Structures are given as structure tokens and as C-alpha cells.
Amino acid sequence: xxxxxxxxxxxxxxxxxxxxxxxxxxxxxxxxxxxxxxxxxxxxxxxxxxxxxxxxxxxxxxxxxxxxxxxxxxxxxxxxxxxxxxxxxxxxxxxxxxxxxxxxxxxxxxxxxxxx
Amino acid sequence: xxxxxxxxxxxxxxxxxxxxxxxxxxxxxxxxxxxxxxxxxxxxxxxxxxxxxxxxxxxxxxxxxxxxxxxxxxxxxxxxxxxxxxxxxxxxxxxxxxxxxxxxxxxxxxxxxxxxxxxxxxxxxxxxxxxxxxxxxxxxxxxxxxxxxxxxxxxxxxxxxxxxxxxxxxxxxxxxxxxxxxxxxxxxxxxxxxxxxxxxxxxxxxxxxxxxxxxxxxxxxxxxxxxxxxxxxxxxxxxxxxxxxxxxxxxxxxxxxxxxxxxxxxxxxxxxxxxxxxxxxxxxxxxxxxxxxxxxxxxxxxxxxxxxxxxxxxxxxxxxxxxxxxxxxxxxxxxxxxxxxxxxxxxxxxxxxxxxxxxxxxxxxxxxxxxxxxxxxxxxxxxxxxxxxxxxxxxxxxxxxxxxxxxxxxxxxxxxxxxxxxxxxxxxxxxxxxxxxxxxxxxxxxxxxxxxxxxxxxxxxxxxxxxxxxxxxxxxxxxxxxxxxxxxxxxx
Amino acid sequence: xxxxxxxxxxxxxxxxxxxxxxxxxxxxxxxxxxxxxxxxxxxxxxxxxxxxxxxxxxxxxxxxxxxxxxxxxxxxxxxxxxxxxxxxxxxxxxxxxxxxxxxxxxxxxxxxxxxxxxxxxxxxxxxxxxxxxxxxxxxxxxxxxxxxxxxxxxxxx
Numbered sequence: 001x002x003x004x005x006x007x008x009x010x011x012x013x014x015x016x017x018x019x020x021x022x023x024x025x026x027x028x029x030x031x032x033x034x035x036x037x038x039x040x041x042x043x044x045x046x047x048x049x050x051x052x053x054x055x056x057x058x059x060x061x062x063x064x065x066x067x068x069x070x071x072x073x074x075x076x077x078x079x080x081x082x083x084x085x086x087x088x089x090x091x092x093x094x095x096x097x098x099x100x101x102x103x104x105x106x107x108x109x110x111x112x113x114x115x116x
Numbered sequence: 117x118x119x120x121x122x123x124x125x126x127x128x129x130x131x132x133x134x135x136x137x138x139x140x141x142x143x144x145x146x147x148x149x150x151x152x153x154x155x156x157x158x159x160x161x162x163x164x165x166x167x168x169x170x171x172x173x174x175x176x177x178x179x180x181x182x183x184x185x186x187x188x189x190x191x192x193x194x195x196x197x198x199x200x201x202x203x204x205x206x207x208x209x210x211x212x213x214x215x216x217x218x219x220x221x222x223x224x225x226x227x228x229x230x231x232x233x234x235x236x237x238x239x240x241x242x243x244x245x246x247x248x249x250x251x252x253x254x255x256x257x258x259x260x261x262x263x264x265x266x267x268x269x270x271x272x273x274x275x276x277x278x279x280x281x282x283x284x285x286x287x288x289x290x291x292x293x294x295x296x297x298x299x300x301x302x303x304x305x306x307x308x309x310x311x312x313x314x315x316x317x318x319x320x321x322x323x324x325x326x327x328x329x330x331x332x333x334x335x336x337x338x339x340x341x342x343x344x345x346x347x348x349x350x351x352x353x354x355x356x357x358x359x360x361x362x363x364x365x366x367x368x369x370x371x372x373x374x375x376x377x378x379x380x381x382x383x384x385x386x387x388x389x390x391x392x393x394x395x396x397x398x399x400x401x402x403x404x405x406x407x408x409x410x411x412x413x414x415x416x417x418x419x420x421x422x423x424x425x426x427x428x429x430x431x432x433x434x435x436x437x438x439x440x441x442x443x444x445x446x447x448x449x450x451x452x453x454x455x456x457x458x459x460x461x462x463x464x465x466x467x468x469x470x471x472x473x474x475x476x477x478x479x480x481x482x483x484x485x486x487x488x489x490x491x492x493x494x495x496x497x498x499x500x501x502x503x504x505x506x507x508x509x510x511x512x513x514x515x516x517x518x519x520x521x522x523x524x525x526x527x528x529x530x531x532x533x534x535x536x537x538x539x540x541x542x543x544x545x546x547x548x549x550x551x552x553x554x555x556x557x558x559x560x561x562x563x564x565x566x567x568x569x570x571x572x573x574x575x576x577x578x579x580x581x582x583x584x585x586x587x588x589x590x591x592x593x594x595x596x597x598x599x600x601x602x603x604x605x606x607x608x
Numbered sequence: 609x610x611x612x613x614x615x616x617x618x619x620x621x622x623x624x625x626x627x628x629x630x631x632x633x634x635x636x637x638x639x640x641x642x643x644x645x646x647x648x649x650x651x652x653x654x655x656x657x658x659x660x661x662x663x664x665x666x667x668x669x670x671x672x673x674x675x676x677x678x679x680x681x682x683x684x685x686x687x688x689x690x691x692x693x694x695x696x697x698x699x700x701x702x703x704x705x706x707x708x709x710x711x712x713x714x715x716x717x718x719x720x721x722x723x724x725x726x727x728x729x730x731x732x733x734x735x736x737x738x739x740x741x742x743x744x745x746x747x748x749x750x751x752x753x754x755x756x757x758x759x760x761x762x763x764x765x
């Protein structure tokens with residue numbers, strides 16, 4: 001139960017970082033933290049009390065394995081999600097390099113040239 | 117029935133093939149991309165012929181049956197979206213042969229174009245929550261990059277704003293999918309509707325709210341619309357046509373139809389939310405569009421307003437509500453793509469899209485002014501053209517469900533739409549003052565003109581002759597939304 | 609300019625990086641028996657090159673694995689994955705596993721899993737290396753009458 005509270009606090013810190021802070025690098029770090037929180041949530045979903053790892057080794061009892069093993073499906077989904085978040089952050093890092101070369105600053109207040 | 121995966125595989129193969137061999141040569145990469153999109157259109161037509169006889173097509177990837185494996189499904193509702201998507205993509209690819217000559221490294225444009233098409237096709241055929249999320253992310257990341265393709269100052273800022281808000285929307289969707297996995301233990305849509313009958317309605321409210329917020333980010337409903345005016349007006353013109361014509365509809369509107377009407381059936385609170393948000397975004401888009409100074413910004417605000425129409429009609433529900441929403445989607449996506457390609461030709465020739473600098477263009481560009489006129493009349497709801505039918509059906513649907521005030525506001529917003537489009541038409545094409553005109557008449561660039569003319573003829577005819585197709589496709593699609601039961605798919 | 613880091617860091621990185629590469633390859637190939645597979649194995653393979661990039665500087669690393677080669681390799685990885693998925697068409701369904709599944713727990717027991725793992729490991733590894741190297745070398749080309757376009761970093765597809 002405590003782990004879900006920690007995950008929601010981490011998600012809210014990430015959203016605070018993305019919406020309130022004015023430096024582009026801090027926005028990127030906030031995006032990272034959101035990614036960590038959501039992936040951790042997925043992995044914790046599949047946990048069973050006193051579970052063993054879901055790897056089949058020769059010489060293990062099948063019935064006991066099925067009853068005790070941790071669910072491996074969310075772990076496979078997390079792999080895909082990590083790579084998707086990685087590529088978004090890679091793109092934003094390149095974009096912020098280009099913005100720095102044009103504007104000379106990382107401050108979001110000075111980048112607002114468009115109105116409406 | 118192996119044809120169902122051909123759109124996705126063809127576009128993915130085109131992206132990898134152009135990246136391997138043809139990046140340097142821009143002409144050849146454009147021709148390769150165009151030929152793959154024509155092949156994909158042909159395969160969609162063949163899927164359609166198969167769908168007339170059967171009710172839906174189901175495909176088990178890898179041979180694994182329902183609770184274990186990934187399934188793909190095309191039914192009548194997805195087929196309408198597939199057809200419009202694969203009809204518009206070859207035309208936009210043809211348009212960008214000449215338009216992309218002004219940009220360096222146009223080979224990368226065709227790679228990203230193929231990736232965004234593969235992602236959009238994949239969303240329409242998948243029947244699994246996580247599969248939808250993966251294809252949604254593929255097309256979203258490609259669109260973030262495409263918006264900033266020209267690397268001027270304004271485009272970079274618009275792409276930054278779009279990326280930040282898009283990532284937050286995707287995070288909401290992913291948390292909703294995680295909660296579904298936790299509550300029911302399965303990610304398949306058919307399995308979920310089967311298990312969710314035994315769960316109390318109250319426990320699914322939070323998930324429904326997360327989904328409406330997440331997909332609301334993608335289709336620019338009212339509190340989540342802040343990225344749309346900058347991103348759609350500053351992107352290169354074929355990219356604006358894809359984004360505003362198809363992308364916000366498939367990633368926002370189609371997934372809202374699936375989630376709200378098909379999966380979480382009959383939550384009356386969701387109706388109220390959708391009607392409210394649709395109404396506010398309709399009025400907001402129309403009011404903010406009156407005083408803009410740039411052609412593409414007016415079109416972008418009008419996109420917000422018309423998406424408000426679609427979501428409002430979806431919220432009203434019933435047979436007429438769903439019918440109005442789907443018809444308005446079809447006609448609006450055709451008209452808006454035509455208008456954005458039109459403004460692309462103006463930008464290609466004159467280099468600017470501000471109203472105060474463009475005057476009296478009808479002397480030099482007769483074709484563009486005529487097709488622009490057809491597009492604007494169609495969007496504003498003038499009788500023989502397309503959107504008139506859809507707006508009338510939306511108003512009838514509102515009256516039949518006793519929402520008299522809402523139908524009155526619909527009529528007023530439609531009149532305001534007609535107002536600003538006529539102002540735009542008069543100022544650009546027919547006013548009599550001097551502006552930025554060159555003396556030459558080199559309008560006959562065939563690559564730029566032919567897609568526009570084809571689209572305008574299509575819009576002109578579709579308003580008149582769509583009634584035979586109504587019985588075959590659209591009627592079945594609306595019945596699909598109303599009473600769809602996934603139970604027949606469970607082969608346990 | 610690119611003098612690199614101190615002597616201790618350079619020596620250790622030079623000694624350790626082949627072992628990291630072999631470890632990454634073993635994660636990829638045994639993906640159907642032990643945890644791992646295409647994605648994590650690819651990240652470890654990329655980090656074997658990135659360690660040398662951080663310690664020695666850009667020019668020395670580009671002598672070992674140039675940008676053109678990694679560009680071609682990561683496209684070949686993507687096309688290989690599509691071809692592995694299309695072999696299922698021989699028996700009728702997309703992505704069907706048609707190879708012979710041998711003994712349990714041996715290396716050749718997954719069917720077409722091992723080929724897709726190798727394809728994805730190759731692609732992810734070279735894409736990450738390409739991305740990090742290009743991020744560290746942004747350069748500007750101007751052209752007079754065309755819209756400016758910089759040498760942009762290639763996103764991971």
C-alpha cells in the first residue's frame with residue numbers, strides 16, 4: 001500500500017517539474033521522473049506475496065511454480081515503455097540544443113515570441 | 117485474411133527502405149513513398165470488398181487465441197477511418213514532391229511521413245490496449261519531429277510546446293492502461309468487456325476520467341488545446357494537412373468513440389462531460405478565429421471549433437448523434453486538408469501567409485481561388501456541399517433529445533464560421549488594394565495543383581452523391597457503435 | 609581540444625570495454641532462457657562504445673566504428689526484424705513460429721525468438737550509439753536562399 005503512495009508522490013513531483021519550472025533542462029528532468037513513476041507502477045502491479053522469479057529452471061515443480069511466480073506480463077510492457085520514453089527525451093535534448101543556438105538562453109520566459 | 121496487416125507493413129517497409137538506400141536522392145525517395153502509399157490504398161479497397169459480406173474481420177497474430185495473444189480487428193467503424201486516411205495520404209505525398217524542394221534534407225521528411233502513416237494505420241486495426249498505446253506513440257513522436265522540420269525560430273518553439281503537452285497526455289493514457297491491467301488482469305478489449313460486467317460501475321470512473329483527459333490532450337478539447345494554434349499554423353503545409361485533417365481525429369476522436377461508447381458503455385456522467393467540453397471548445401474556437409491575422413491560424417482555430425462539434429454530437433448520443441459525428445468527421449477532414457494545401461500553394465509562391473500582405477490574388481491564381489472558395493463554403497455549411505448535411509443532422513439530433521439551447525448555439529456558431537470565412541475570402545482574393553504580387557503567372561506547377569483539384573472535385577461531388585454509400589457503409593458503422601457486443605468473439 | 613580524461617580512466621576503459629561488449633551479446637543471444645532479450649542487450653552493447661567516447665574523445669572512437677557504418681547497420685537491423693516476422697507467412701499467419709523447437713533449455717529452443725532478438729539488439733545498440741555521438745557534434749550549415757537546416761540528430765525509430 002505504501003508503495004502506491006510513493007508512486008503517486010513521484011508522479012506529482014514530475015508533473016510539478018514539467019508545468020511550473022521555467023528552465024528547459026528542468027522540464028526534461030521532470031519528464032524523466034514521470035517515466036520512472038509510470039514504469040514502477042507497472043512493475044509493482046504484478047507482484048505476489050512471497051513470490052519467486054518467473055524463470056523456468058530444469059528440475060522445478062510446475063504446479064508450485066504456477067502458484068508462486070510473479071506475473072511477468074507487466075515486465076514485458078515496461079521494456080517497451082522505457083524505450084519509447086528514451087526516444088522522446090533524446091528528441092527534446094536535440095531540440096533544446098537548437099533553441100539555445102537561436103535564442104541564446106534556456107529560459108522559457110524569453111522564448112515566448114508567439115502570442116495568441 | 118492476411119490483407120489486414122498490409123497497410124502497416126507497407127509503410128514500415130517504406131520507412132526502412134528509404135532510410136537504407138535513398139536518403140540522399142530526394143526525387144527517388146518521394147517516388148518510393150508515393151508508390152507504397154498507392155499500394156496501401158489498393159489493399160484497403162480489397163479489405164472493403166471483403167467487409168461487404170462479412171460483419172468484421174478478426175486476425176490472431178501468431179496463432180494464439182484470445183486471452184493469450186494479440187488480436188487485430190477491422191469492423192465497419194474502423195473501415196471508414198481507414199478509407200479516409202489512406203485516401204488522403206497519397207494526395208499529400210504527391211503535393212510534397214514540389215513543396216519540399218525548398219527544404220534541405222527532404223529524404224528525412226519521407227521517412228517520418230511513412231512512420232506517421234504506419235502508426236495511424238496501426239491504431240485503427242488493433243484490438244489490444246497496449247498495442248494502441250505503442251502505435252499512438254510511434255505516430256506522436258514522428259509528428260513532434262515533423263512540426264519542427266524547417267527549423268525556423270517559431271517552429272522550434274511551437275514544437276517544444278506541442279511535445280511537452282503531448283507527453284503529459286500519453287502519460288495519463290498509460291496510467292489508465294495500467295489500472296485496467298490491475299483491475300481485470302487482461303489487456304484485450306473483448307476480454308475486458310466480458311470481465312467488466314461483474315465490476316461495480318463506481319470503480320471504473322477514475323479510469324474513464326483519465327482516458328477522457330488523455331485523449332482530450334490529443335484531440336484538443338477545451339482545457340487541453342493550448343498547443344494546437346501554434347503547432348498547426350507554423351508547421352510546413354503538408355504536415356499541417358496531415359495533423360489537422362487526420363491525426364487529431366484518429367488519435368483523439370476515434371479512440372474516444374471506442375472507449376466511451378463501445379467499452380465503457382452507458383455511463384451517463386460521461387455524456388455530460390463530453391457535451392460540456394465540446395460546447396465550450398466550439399464557442400472558444402469560433403470567437404478566437406475572428407480576429408486573427410494569419411490564414412493558417414484561422415484554420416487552426418476553426419479546427420478546434422469543428423472538433424467541438426464532433427465531440428458534442430458524440431456526447432448527445434442516439435442514432436442521430438452518432439451519425440452526425442461520423443459524417444462531420446468525413447467532410448471536415450476532406451475540407452480542412454484541402455484548405456491547408458491551398459494555403460501551402462500561397463506560401464510556396466509568395467512566402468507569407470499574413471492577410472494584410474496578400475491582396476487580390478484572383479487575377480493570378482484562378483484555380484486556387486476557386487478551390488479555396490469551394491473548401492470554405494463546404495466547411496461553413498452551405499447547402500449543396502458536405503458539411504451542411506452533417507450540421508443539419510447534429511442539430512436534428514440535439515432537438516430530438518430535447519436539448520434546445522444547444523441546438524440554438526450550434527446554429528449561431530455555424531453563422532459565425534460562415535462570417536469569418538467570407539471575410540477571409542474577400543480579403544485575400546477579391547480586395548482591390550495593392551499587395552505582394554509578382555507579375556508572372558507560373559501557377560501551373562502540376563505537382564502542387566493536381567491534389568488540390570482532385571480533392572475539390574471529391575468534395576463537390578460527395579455532398580450530392582453520398583446517399584448510396586450511406587446504406588452500405590455509414591449506416592452499418594453507426595449501428596456498430598450503438599449495439600456492439602464483443603461476446604461473439606470469445607472462443608474459450 | 610579533445611584531450612580526453614586522465615591516464616587511469618583511459619587505461620581502465622580500454623581494458624573493460626570488450627568484456628562489456630561480450631556481456632551484452634550474451635544477454636541478447638540467451639534472451640529466451642534468461643531475463644533480457646533485445647532491448648536491454650542493445651543498451652549494454654551501445655554502452656560499450658559510449659564508455660570509450662567519454663574517455664578518449666570523439667575522433668578516436670569514430671575510427672573504430674564510423675558514422676556511415678552504424679547508419680547502414682541500424683537500418684539492416686530494422687529490415688531483418690520485418691523479414692523474421694514475414695517468415696510466418698509460409699504457414700499462413702503473420703509472426704507464426706515455424707522453426708523447429710528443439711530440446712527444452714537448450715540454445716535452439718525458441719523458434720524464431722533468437723533471430724528477432726538478434727535483429728533488435730543490433731538495431732537498438734547502433735541507434736543509441738549514433739544518437740549520443742550526434743548529440744555531441746552539432747554543426748551548422750547555412751544556405752543563402754533556402755530555409756536553414758542543421759545536421760540534425762537521428763531519432764531512434
